[in-house]
Amino acid sequence: xxxxxxxxxxxxxxxxxxxxxxxxxxxxxxxxxxxxxxxxxxxxxxxxxxxxxxxxxxxxxxxxxxxxxxxxxxxxxxxxxxxxxxxxxxxxxxxxxxxxxxxxxxxxxxxxxxxxxxxxxxxxxxxxxxxxxxxxxxxxxxxxxxxxxxxxxxxxxxxxxxxxxxxxxxxxxxxxxxxxxxxxxxxxxxxxxxxxxxxxxxxxxxxxxxxxxxxxxxxxxxx
Ligand SMILES: [Zn+2]
Numbered sequence: 544x545x546x547x548x549x550x551x552x553x554x555x556x557x558x559x560x561x562x563x564x565x566x567x568x569x570x571x572x573x574x575x576x577x578x579x580x581x582x583x584x585x586x587x588x589x590x591x592x593x594x595x596x597x598x599x600x601x602x603x604x605x606x607x608x609x610x611x612x613x614x615x616x617x618x619x620x621x622x623x624x625x626x627x628x629x630x631x632x633x634x635x636x637x638x639x640x641x642x643x644x645x646x647x648x649x650x651x652x653x654x655x656x657x658x659x660x661x662x663x664x665x666x667x668x669x670x671x672x673x674x675x676x677x678x679x680x681x682x683x684x685x686x687x688x689x690x691x692x693x694x695x696x697x698x699x700x701x702x703x704x705x706x707x708x709x710x711x712x713x714x715x716x717x718x719x720x721x722x723x724x725x726x727x728x729x730x731x732x733x734x735x736x737x738x739x740x741x742x743x744x745x746x747x748x749x750x751x752x753x754x755x756x757x758x759x760x761x762x763x764x765x766x
Contacts, residue, residue: 549601558673567597572611579638583661587602587603617630630726645661656684675744693710694711694718702751711757746765
C-alpha cells in the first residue's frame with residue numbers, strides 16, 4: 544500500500560461513526576460484508592484497517608459502519624424488492640455491482656472512482672463524508688459500474704467545479720448523482736435506527752448534490 548497520512552478525524556458523533564462503528568463491529572456482519580462487496584485485502588491492510596477492523600479511526604471500520612447504515616436503515620430492511628423505495632434496494636444494487644472494492648490514498652480530497660470493473664475509495668470518502676455520505680458514494684460508484692457514466696459538465700456556480708466534466712445532465716437521466724441523492728433523500732425521510740441529526744445532514748447533502756451536480760437543475764429541493 545502507498546503511504547498516506549490519516550487526516551484529523553472529524554467528530555464521530557457528527558459523522559455517525561460513534562453510532563455505526565460499534566454496530567458494524569460484529570464478526571458475522573464483517574465476514575458477510577467483506578465477501579459481499581469483494582474487498583481486496585491487499586488494498587485494505589497496512590494502515591487501512593485490516594488488522595484493526597473495529598477501529599473507527601481507520602478507513603475499513605469507517606466503510607463497514609456506512610455499510611451497516613446502507614443495509615439496515617429501512618424499517619423492513621430485509622425487503623429488497625426493486626418496487627420499494629431506494630432505502631430498501633440500494634443495498635442490493637451496491638452488492639450486485641461492486642465485486643472488487645479497494646482503498647487508496649488519493650490526493651487527500653478525492654472521494655472515489657470506478658474504473659475497469661472495480662471501485663476505488665480514497666481518504667476523502669472516509670474522512671470528509673459522514674456514514675450516510677459514504678453510503679451515497681457506494682451507491683454513486685455502483686451506478687457507474689451499472690453502466691451510467693456522467694454525461695454533462697457542472698453548471699454555473701457549482702461547488703464541484705463550474706464547467707468541469709463529471710455532472711449528470713438531468714435528474715431523469717437516473718445517473719450516479721441521482722441515485723446518491725435519492726438514497727440520502729429517503730434516508731432523511733424514513734431512515735430508521737439513526738438520529739435526527741444524521742437524517743438532517745443527509746437532507747443537506749442531498750440538496751447540495753441537487754443544486755450542484757446536474758447540468759439542468761432538477762427543479763426541486765428537499766424541504
Ligand atoms: Zn461519479
